[in-house]
Structures are given as structure tokens and as C-alpha cells.
Amino acid sequence: MGALTSSVVRYLRIALKYRFELLVDAAYLIAMMVAFGFIGNVVSTNPKFLAYSFRTFILVNIFFWSFMENGYMEATRIVPEEARLGTLGTLMNNNVSPLTLIVSQMAARSILNALIAIVVFLPVFFLLGIGSIDLPGLAYLSAVIFLSWLYVLAVAILMGSLSLMLKKIGAAAGVFLQVLKVGSGFFFPVAAFSTFVWPLSELPSLLRIIPVTKGLEVARDIIILGRLPGSEGSFLSVSGVPLDPILIMVTGVAAGLVISLAFYRFVERKSMKLGMIEHY
Amino acid sequence: MGSSLRIDKLAKAFRIGGKTVSILGGVSFESPPDAITALIGPNACGKTTLLRVIAGIVAPDSGSIFIDDADLYSDLRSLRKRIGFVSPALGFHKKLTMGETLSYFEGIQGSSRSTIMPFLKDMGMVDSLDEKIEGFSEGQKMVLRIGCALMKKPSLLLLDEVTSALDTERASKLISFLRALKSSTTMVMIDHNPRVISKLADRFVLMRKNGTIMRTGEMASFFESTAQPYRLHVRPHDSVHPEFWSSFQVPYEVAEDGTVSFLLKSRDDTSKLMEELGKYSGTVRSYEASVVTLVDVYEEWIRKAEHDKGRDAE
Numbered sequence: 001m002g003a004l005t006s007s008v009v010r011y012l013r014i015a016l017k018y019r020f021e022l023l024v025d026a027a028y029l030i031a032m033m034v035a036f037g038f039i040g041n042v043v044s045t046n047p048k049f050l051a052y053s054f055r056t057f058i059l060v061n062i063f064f065w066s067f068m069e070n071g072y073m074e075a076t077r078i079v080p081e082e083a084r085l086g087t088l089g090t091l092m093n094n095n096v097s098p099l100t101l102i103v104s105q106m107a108a109r110s111i112l113n114a115l116i117a118i119v120v121f122l123p124v125f126f127l128l129g130i131g132s133i134d135l136p137g138l139a140y141l142s143a144v145i146f147l148s149w150l151y152v153l154a155v156a157i158l159m160g161s162l163s164l165m166l167k168k169i170g171a172a173a174g175v176f177l178q179v180l181k182v183g184s185g186f187f188f189p190v191a192a193f194s195t196f197v198w199p200l201s202e203l204p205s206l207l208r209i210i211p212v213t214k215g216l217e218v219a220r221d222i223i224i225l226g227r228l229p230g231s232e233g234s235f236l237s238v239s240g241v242p243l244d245p246i247l248i249m250v251t252g253v254a255a256g257l258v259i260s261l262a263f264y265r266f267v268e269r270k271s272m273k274l275g276m277i278e279h280y
Numbered sequence: 281m282g283s284s285l286r287i288d289k290l291a292k293a294f295r296i297g298g299k300t301v302s303i304l305g306g307v308s309f310e311s312p313p314d315a316i317t318a319l320i321g322p323n324a325c326g327k328t329t330l331l332r333v334i335a336g337i338v339a340p341d342s343g344s345i346f347i348d349d350a351d352l353y354s355d356l357r358s359l360r361k362r363i364g365f366v367s368p369a370l371g372f373h374k375k376l377t378m379g380e381t382l383s384y385f386e387g388i389q390g391s392s393r394s395t396i397m398p399f400l401k402d403m404g405m406v407d408s409l410d411e412k413i414e415g416f417s418e419g420q421k422m423v424l425r426i427g428c429a430l431m432k433k434p435s436l437l438l439l440d441e442v443t444s445a446l447d448t449e450r451a452s453k454l455i456s457f458l459r460a461l462k463s464s465t466t467m468v469m470i471d472h473n474p475r476v477i478s479k480l481a482d483r484f485v486l487m488r489k490n491g492t493i494m495r496t497g498e499m500a501s502f503f504e505s506t507a508q509p510y511r512l513h514v515r516p517h518d519s520v521h522p523e524f525w526s527s528f529q530v531p532y533e534v535a536e537d538g539t540v541s542f543l544l545k546s547r548d549d550t551s552k553l554m555e556e557l558g559k560y561s562g563t564v565r566s567y568e569a570s571v572v573t574l575v576d577v578y579e580e581w582i583r584k585a586e587h588d589k590g591r592d593a594e
Contacts, residue, residue: 086371089337093365094388272339
């Protein structure tokens with residue numbers, strides 16, 4: 001009993017030393033509460049936001065995010081994992097940076113998860129009569145999924161950099177993912193934000209600048225409704241195919257990558273200077 | 281040919297528990313191409329940190345490292361390609377086989393395992409290529425670590441306690457291998473076994489507890505440097521008053537079992553003292569002469585380095 005009590009006290013002491021982690025745990029709970037509160041609100045009182053069933057909406061959202069979700073989580077964990085194995089120093093001596101590890105882990109896991117997603121979801125879509133996509137639609141869908149993946153990679157680099165600096169970031173990567181999923185319209189359509197007073201009423205337009213939000217909207221249109229984004233009001237189109245969403249996504253991805261790579265470089269220099277890599 | 285190495289006023293401090301702790305306090309030394317330099321010193325004197333700074337893993341606060349006269353931290357990515365680093369802290373993914381691990385290092389280094397096949401064969405590891413690393417002993421893992429560093433064909437090889445996990449046979453083979461490698465590779469090594477150091481190193485850098493250098497020089501001078509290399513161990517019949525031993529005017533140490541060891545400068549001095557002691561057969565039961573061992577000298581210098589507070593290398 002004494003050993004158990006002492007161990008509990010020891011773990012409590014250790015946990016209290018990582019205040020950032022505790023903060024993130026609290027933020028995670030709040031994010032989940034808000035997200036599911038919104039879902040309830042949308043499903044019960046605002047069915048007008050969806051031209052199809054909520055089941056189809058959620059199903060396609062899960063399919064879309066499965067291309068990047070696991071890859072993101074594994075990528076943000078890879079630096080602490082390699083540090084635990086003791087490989088970081090030697091890999092750096094071989095010019096393999098933590099950035100390389102983050103990107104390669106995200107790529108490896110995403111390839112596997114994309115294959116799994118295709119195998120699991122295609123029969124389900126077939127059975128439910130969802131997703132009769134033509135060739136241009138498939139090309140467009142592939143492009144928006146790839147650009148969304150690149151954006152999530154930028155976020156993974158940002159969170160991975162944070163783990164290089166703070167060592168233990170706890171659930172921060174998970175919380176950020178949930179926030180991103182809410183912002184992308186995973187749990188409910190982003191248009192639902194407009195039901196609230198300003199600034200939330202302006203939020204849907206702002207959220208649509210985020211590549212992954214735009215990507216998910218376009219993907220739903222292609223998979224569920226079998227149509228490409230409308231060309232009405234389009235300012236850039238090729239052979240009648242509007243490229244505005246692609247342009248918005250490319251801009252967002254470029255900005256995301258520039259910011260995350262700059263942050264990574266800063267953190268890498270700092271951690272090499274402070275010896276954080278050695279004393280992980 | 282190996283690289284030349286010049287370390288110039290290297291300083292490194294870490295923030296530990298809210299305090300800035302100096303680990304390296306302005307370290308300077310040089311190694312000519314194809315030399316093996318041993319970093320010697322008490323525990324926590326900064327040897328491993330120094331090796332990691334040279335490996336390009338931890339950036340120094342000040343000072344420079346020149347490899348073939350090129351500043352390491354001005355051209356880190358390019359110069360790292362010349363440096364091989366073997367650390368006991370390097371772990372491997374246990375679910376991968378040795379072959380898969382080597383493939384990974386081939387990929388990241390742009391190297392080929394064919395370079396190290398003779399080494400692996402010599403160390404009895406070729407048959408383990410398809411085995412998962414989770415079944416490897418610490419000795420086997422160390423051979424793999426060395427193999428991964430050697431695949432790079434480094435011109436500067438940094439070795440951190442590479443013999444500690446090896447059995448006698450493998451350690452002996454490794455020492456022979458490294459001696460042969462010396463013609464094309466400069467090496468900097470840390471090892472707590474003085475016999476390994478004496479067999480491999482040409483030069484030494486003796487570090488103090490405060491991360492500064494106490495002495496540097498040729499290895500031969502390290503082991504020959506003791507002022508009293510001869511010992512005469514005397515066993516008395518009964519307890520003897522210290523005045524009796526002092527009367528010979530030769531420094532001495534008394535062991536717990538009562539054996540008195542005289543510390544002598546030459547073989548002649550030893551013979552003279554034996555002659556003198558022969559006159560006291562009633563007090564002296566037996567005596568035995570010896571020359572100090574490598575371990576004696578090594579431990580003596582480590583003790584000195586542990587307590588030396590000076591800052592300037594001799």
C-alpha cells in the first residue's frame with residue numbers, strides 16, 4: 001500500500017512539473033465539449049445546412065480525414081519516440097534532421113492509411129450508393145486531398161517542433177487536431193457557425209480560407225453530390241473547371257509550410273544550442 | 281587519409297535545474313591526420329559532451345572545431361558526412377532486422393554495406409542479418425553501431441566506450457580492426473579501460489572535473505610520466521612503528537593488511553632499499569618488487585584530474 005501511495009505521489013509530482021501538458025488537457029476537454037455541443041445544435045435544430053443525411057456527411061468526413069489523421073498523430077510523436085530510442089543524435093550526425101523524421105513518418109503512415117481507407121470505405125460507399133465519380137472529379141478530388149494533406153503536414157511540423165522544444169507536449173497535438181477538425185467542418189458544417197452572433201457569423205467565410213476546410217467541402221461535393229465546385233462567380237477556370245478552390249488551397253498550404261518551416265528552423269537551432277536534443 | 285582535427289577554445293554550458301552549469305570550459309587541442317586521441321578524465325568532466333559537439337549534434341556556446349581546416353559549424357551538413365559517431369546511447373528499432381537497419385543507414389548515408397561485410401564477418405555477425413534486433417545482446421548491438429558508423433567511410437571516427445559491452449574476444453578483434461583502420465581514419469575515443477587506451481591511442485587529452493584540459497601529449501608520455509614507477513611491497517612480522525618506515529626516507533603507502541609499499545624512482549633505488557631492508561630480518565618478513573601497472577598510472581592521473589582546480593593545460 002505504501003509503495004502504491006508513494007508511486008501515486010511521485011507520478012502526481014512529475015505530472016505537475018509539466019504545466020503546459022495540464023493546460024492542454026483542460027483545453028482538450030473544453031474543445032470536445034464545444035464541438036459536440038455544436039453537433040447537437042446542428043443536428044437537432046439546423047438540418048437546413050445539409051442537403052444530404054448527417055450519416056453521409058459524417059461518413060465522407062471520416063473518409064477524407066483518414067488520409068491524414070493517423071499520419072499527423074504519428075508524425076507529431078516521432079521525435080520523442082526516436083529520442084527515447086536514443087537514435088536522434090546518431091541520425092543528426094548522419095544529416096537526418098527531426099524535420100526529415102516528421103515528414104517521412106507522416107508520409108509512411110498516410111500511405112498505409114490511405115490504402116486502408118480505400119479498402120474499407122469503397123464497399124460502404126457502393127452499398128450506400130454514394131460516390132459515382134467521373135475522371136475529372138477523381139482528379140479534382142485527388143488534388144484537394146493532396147493539398148489538404150500538405151496543410152496538415154505543415155501543422156504536424158509545427159507541433160513536432162514544439163515537442164523538440166518542450167519535450168512533453170502531452171495531448172497538445174491531439175487538441176490541435178480536434179480544433180482543426182472542428183474548423184474544417186468535420187463534426188458539423190462550418191456554415192452552422194453563422195447561427196451565432198458576430199464574430200461567429202463571420203467565421204464560416206474565414207474558415208473556408210483554411211485549406212483543409214475548403215478541401216473537405218469540395219470533397220463532399222464531389223463524393224456525395226458528384227459535382228465539381230460551381231463555376232458561378234469563379235475568377236479562375238480552365239475548360240470550364242473552376243480552379244478558385246485549388247488556388248485558395250495552394251496559397252494556404254504555401255503560407256502554412258513557410259510558417260511551420262521557419263518555426264522548425266528556429267526551434268532546431270535553439271535546441272541544438274541548449275542541448276535539448278542531447279538531454280531529451 | 282584521415283582528417284586533421286583542431287579544437288579551439290570550445291566552451292559549452294547547460295541550464296540544469298535553473299542554474300547554468302559549465303560543461304566545457306575553453307577546451308583546445310589538435311589531432312594530426314590518422315592519429316587516435318583518447319579523451320581521459322573522471323566521470324562528468326565533459327568527455328561525452330565534447331564528443332557530441334565534435335559530432336555536430338550539440339552546438340558549442342563559443343569556440344570552433346576545424347576539420348581539415350574547415351570550420352565544422354560553418355558547413356555542418358557537408359562536414360558531418362566525414363564524421364562517424366559511435367555512442368552506446370544509440371538504440372535501434374527492435375522490430376527491424378539487422379539487415380533492415382543496415383538498409384536504412386545505407387539509404388540515409390548513401391553508403392553500401394559491402395564496406396563493412398569483412399568487419400561483420402570478423403565479428404561473427406554476418407549470420408545475424410535476418411535476425412530482429414530485439415534478440416541481440418548489448419555486444420551485438422555495439423558491433424552494429426560501429427558497423428553503421430563505418431559504412432559512412434568516415435575520415436574522423438568518434439568512439440564513445442565502444443569496448444565496454446564486448447566480450448574479450450570481440451574486444452580484441454575490434455582493437456586489431458581499429459588499429460588497421462588508423463592508416464585512413466583519425467579517431468577520438470573515450471574508454472575507461474586503460475588497457476584499451478594503451479593499445480589504441482597515440483595521443484591523450486586529460487580533462488579535469490571542471491571541463492578544462494589538464495594535460496595533452498603523446499600516449500607514451502602518459503604512461504611513463506609517473507615519478508615513482510617502481511614499488512617495493514614489504515610485509516612485516518608484526519605492527520611496526522611508522523618511524524621505522526620513515527627512517528628509510530622513501531615515500532610509502534600502508535595498505536589495510538599492513539603491507540607497506542615503497543614508491544621508488546629507479547631500479548637501482550629499489551635494489552638499494554632491498555639491501556637495507558635485508559638487515560632487518562627480525563622486523564621484515566618478506567618483500568617483493570614490482571613495476572607500476574597501466575591501471576595504477578591511469579587511476580593516479582584520474583585522481584589528480586578529479587581534484588585539480590587549475591585552468592591551463594600544461
